[in-house]
Amino acid sequence: MLSVPHLDRDFDYLVSPEQSDDAQPGVRVKVRFHGRLVDGFILERRSDTDHDGRLGWLDRVVSSERVLTPDVRRLVDAVAARYAGTRPDVLRLAVPPRHATVEKQPVSDPPALTVRGVDATAWSAYGRGAQYLGALGEGRAARAVWQALPGEQWTDRLAEAAAVVVQSGRSALAVVPDQRDVDALHSAAIKYVDDSAVVALSAGLGPSQRYRRWLSVLRGHARFVIGTRSAVFAPVADLGLVMVWDDGDDTLAEPRAPYPHAREVAMLRSHQLRCGALIAGYARTAEAQALVTSKWAHDLVATRPVVRTRTPRVVALDDSGFAQERDAASHTARLPSMALDAARAALRSGHPVLVQVPRRGYVPALACGKCRTIARCRHCTGPMSLPDRGVGAVCRWCGRTDAALRCVRCGSDAVRAVVVGARRTAEELGRAFPGTTVITSGGDAVVSEVPAAPSLVVATPGAEPVAPGGYGALLLLDGWALLGRQDLRASEDALRRWMGAAALVRHRGDGGVVAVVAESAIPTVQALIRWDPVGHAESELDARTEVGLPPAVHMAAVDGDPAAVTALLAAAHLPEDAEILGPVELPPGARRPPGTEREAEVSRMLVRVPRDIGLGLASALRRATGVFSARHDQPPVRVQIDPLHIG
Template structure:
């Protein structure tokens, strides 16, 4: 019911931001605050307002004594809760992210502030004893050049920023937990963002050994609404000093933030799939810049974006000396190109498991150690083709790719719609014979079981993820990112089907391949302990050479240089504008693009890219790329943001999706 009482005596006007999805309404609105609402209606609280006749959620941004609105003001309908859930720092961050990614503040707020759970909010907060700093042994950082100075800077509360190159075999959760504990002991908060729940669990286990468990909070999408909101409130109220979470946790309202940590920034799961599609690395950088706090981005490999931060001087290198790297790294071997090698093993180039890979596995099993086998695809046979003409087998109903879910499956299964095709026949030549285009982890496990009879074969991937394996002979087949940790390290690792990773038509194919390979190879024992990594790829490939030398920094430098030469991110900013051809043209015509802007396209929407919401499946979708120099990125985002608002207000165009620096350009 609309409030009609007396207006508040002090600052009777509330400036609010309604949670509206359309770009042209991404602005502030003024409402009157009644006297009985005044105490609770403070900046940062949730309210309900009447907007065009309907009740919508909103946040109060500020209280004012006057308004620049001409006409009669409406009243705040309701103060949902007196809890100030939108802090000043998070509000600034939301504004910056919306500006960086040409999005609306309402869309960013949905990522930053979780839905309210009234029952949890009304519970009294637990009583916590004052935090007593415990000594932290950070000697593990001493092996890195500048590591001790970085830890000292955290102790002193200085805004040190580093790109950390973790050594092979390094316990990254332990090192990150040490850096976090040092910062917490200095009286400041820590925010750590990792790719997935498995990483959250590992870092949380390491953190509670060094920081009081009551002050450590783990946030992730897998928590239920009540538990997630309870933990988020603990962060908001200052009870939690160390927050660990997945990508959306980068917005967590950590009080007196002293350190932002990001692990494995090349992982795709750190890119938000919802508008405005921010990347956790960029949000973490914005946050560190705004609050002037320390930042640490780490990984076994390195992205071109992380290397660009070092080159620009925003962060410094945190790497180990080469002699230390060589001592810690396993020996890496690849297919040889010499005539002698081809004569010795003529099938090596075409075999999925050449002799050198099988020999490496046998040697490790003989020594009593487990062997890791990394396979790029999960499932049994995730892609099929005609055995006669090699035409890819597709579903007759939705044209999705057909797969074979198991050895005894009665027919092929569509990976898109789930329909089964028991009488598969090629649409081109009519043959009913099929062959595997890609072999998945389960099929690989079967093949290795036959190759090593009597040896235990363990599969990790999909819904059956194995966390760790004991030190005993076993063959562990895993997809990238879910490799189990071996208690005493793997004796060997086989990296199969390299063509499936390196052969992708993607800007980041080489970078992502090296990242996945190094993550698996880092689990293998050192060269001195007999650790061996066999990569089934030609040794002349540059990415393979960087793996052999264990040189992720050199690979990142080469990636950055090659992208700079052709004007691709991170050397430039690129906006991908997807939509119906006429709608894309209309938006770009309405945009006041920077003078340096270069239009590329249009082209068809790349294969695998999601269609913009609201466009019928039978309608064509185009992609236009807009490229500008790096210093014009904010101007480009502002122009597209304003044009989107203009087009949204007209209501005569189909929806258009704008993505700034998308991971996959196509």
């Protein structure tokens, strides 16, 4: 495969009679290209060619295994077109490296498949949940966005949906954020589908084991495939349902070119194969809500009485300076007395208490000094920053300067830096809970489960252990460390992380309490208090539509040498409705484009287009990248379509 963009096309080769039987579409081959051997795949066999010159011969067939199926090939083409990438880059994500020893091992016939019956009672709590399972069982392309309730065994629900599909004679695919989720869903799946028909794929497997499992999927032995983001390309035979859990998790976005998101790839696959789809989570992204709004997917949510019964009691505790002056407890543990009392009550009842603290390393942002609303650009709604030079606030997206910032919410001209990045430790919190066992979870030391006994569990978002029977209380510290990030998805991500942790807490009838240290008037905090992720996603989608931000539009981020970025956009023949923002310096925390010198200046320009011409934008940038690649006269430039974090 040739990774350079200008060579992303098909090449014709002659096949000798000795190779003809094995040289079938989808197999791996070696070919000579400009004097060197390169890897490739046979896409089709033809008896003629439109090439005018002399054709070379196929060097050899690496294996007769057809590893590139027609369905995956179509998906690869669609992903490359959607993300302005090259097919070789997508193929590296879709087809794992060959392991010859595993491939040559004899293949045994799979045992007879047994699927246990599924009780749809638990799904009945979600409006048309039972009807959704019925539609899957009938083979219909039922698509839904499911809002899981707190305390819900989401792994059992996904396993039930998969079992219904497998029982109907088709296969199911589930994509989850991390290995913990893979293991949990696999354990739930084998309660309904034979272990031999359930395959778990993840990057943590060794090369041989991963390829062995992938081959079992390719050969049709696996009926329910579970994996992390790359599993969305798995060659599942007769796919009837593709599921994505917690689509707002950053790990579902591929960090390698062309940077596809597993949710978008799953939706492309569902559309191409006319199969069912399920986007699920405790919270909801604006992208998932857009699927419901466009009628592409149905809404699976519980009624408000059921929500009130199943959720913990949520209270917001102001962390303002005035509140701290009135509450001496907040000085020692950064927790108001009400939160400390709730935690102590849970510990006395014999239940563990969970404390969620934001990770280190978030970038400071500007906010109103009075009401703390994040400061945004009047022109493009990008985040504002204060550079070292005294020229006023500067937009990190379009580079415009605002010499007199004024809050759009309260009109105040006071500005404060929202310094995020936790510098707290479990020992610091432990001083407020003397004599209590303290357990930490996060980073390289993630704890999967804690005993149902009094303890203080301090965890970073996403690393919260499960407690049998649920936690008695949850304390969400430093709400502004999440809400104050200078990121388009800051509030959405904060609510997702909060709800993911709150879902582990006992419901209000059993005394479960969630205390969030943030101002109660903030819409994101209100959404947590009401447990209304759908309403919050609707508001997010409406707000982004109003100001022209994804997913209401498509946006491309072009990073690289300032002159190269400008030249690329000038040569791209962008659609007429395209709007160019920038240039600005590469946002803090963003990776430098591959191949860029460490000392070289890197800038970013954004291109925004209406949603209906997103493919036109990707196509224009793809062609221009190919032209620049052929010239070899410009430094490398990175193109990302709808990046997860714009700035």
